[in-house]
Amino acid sequence: MTGSTRPAEPPQPAAPTTPRQPDNTAPLSTSVSPTPRQLWTRSRGIALALVTLLAAAVAIAAIRSGAQHGRLDPRSTDPYGSRAVAELLADHGISTRVVTTTEEARTAAGPDTTLLVTNPDLLTDGQHTRLHTATKNSGGRTVLVTPGAPSIDALAPGLTASDTPSAQSTLSPGCSLPAARRAGTADMGGIRYDTLAPNAEACYLSDGLPSLLHLPAPRGKGDTVVLGAPDILYNDRLDKHGNASLALQLLGTRPHVVWYLPSLSDDRAADSEPRGFFDLVPSGWRWGTLQLAIAAVLAALWRARRLGPLVTERLPVAIRASETVEGRARLYRRANARDRAATALRTATRTRLAPLVGVSPAQAHAPETLIPALSTRLRTPGQDPLPLLFGPPPGSDAALIALADQLDALESEVRHS
Secondary structure, eight states, X not given: OOOXXXXXXXXXXXXOOOOOOOOOOOOOOOOXXXXXXXXXXXXXXXXXXXXXXXHHHHHHHHHHHHXXXXXXXXXXXXXXXXXXXXXHHHHTTOEEEEEOSHHHHHHHOOTTEEXXXXXXXXXXHHHHHHHHHHHTTSOSEEEEESOOHHHHHHHSTTEEEOSSOOSOSOBOOOSOOHHHHHHOSBOOOSOXXXXXOXXXXXXXXXXXXXXXXXXXXXXXXXXXXXXXXXGGGSGGGTTSTTHHHHHHHHHOSSSEEEEEOOOTTOHHHHHHSOOOHHHHSOXXXXXXXXXXXXXHHHHHHHHSOOOOXXXXXXXXXXXXXXXXXXXXXXXXXXXXXXHHXXXXXHHHHHHHHTTTTTOOGGGTTOHHHHHHHHHTTOSSTTOOOHHHHHOOOOSSHHHHHHHHHHHHHHHHHHHHO
């Protein structure tokens, strides 16, 4: 029996070997400069705090501007305006004229006029003096709305303003002044005053101090009314209690009402008493800035490093040599120190070449010893390595790079020889 044999399979050709390509991948950057992401991570807390502070300031300004728009303006129909009072006076034949400068208020003061000053504390000392001089002998009535310590001494001598306002907003007259007795209960809870004037009529008392004072002038030359609260003049409060009656009786004793709204457009005040930047900043902002400064100092003291004995600490990470080299190179470049960089390159090259040519490390930096020994190892006859290893510093960045390449080539030549 003859067995069949399978023909041998031809040998499979070996898979072609792909030659290994040289690794042209650029080395990873060892830059130590912060990236945009790191900058954002570091500064986002401060940015968020600034945005929050700005939004809060805008919101507060919007709320305050909306709440105080047209305040005590007889032309305004807003809740805090006084258009209703002006209309009520007009129904009784009393005219209302709005003025915004001290000169207009002084000119308009007279025996048949009631001068209403809405916010006396906005006036300067010079304006207080001129206004008081014009009204004390005019024979008319002067109504001061919520005057405080800055203006009470000049416009209503003998009065002192209490530091604590009334605890109640609605008070009963409690006096013999006819206007107050006829009006009855009114929204007069506000600044309280104290006076030693014997002829002063004190009304709407709270804890023994009044918020409405009537001060007759000597020899019948007009009078002064001090209101500790402006509520009886507001549009949205005029129909409450006896507010309308009290406002009409206090302002309707003369046929004309001059409504003085102090403003920054008073050129006479600006010319006579110029104000600096800090004079125009409200006191609340100054106090707020002082509190923020104190808080910042306390926070700095809280977070500051405490002084104590020195202790040794292990570094949390190991720094690569390439990062150190790159960092020092950047310092050299920022300082434009090409001489230092060239000296460092030449010193390191001489240190590495010395053992290769049989020179001791102590003589590595002596040109009379290193150059003769190095010349015997060079392939190019007559090549003088002295300017390369001991020459002057390069004059530009390109020359510094060329020097580094030449030193590297010199060291490679010596090693291969």
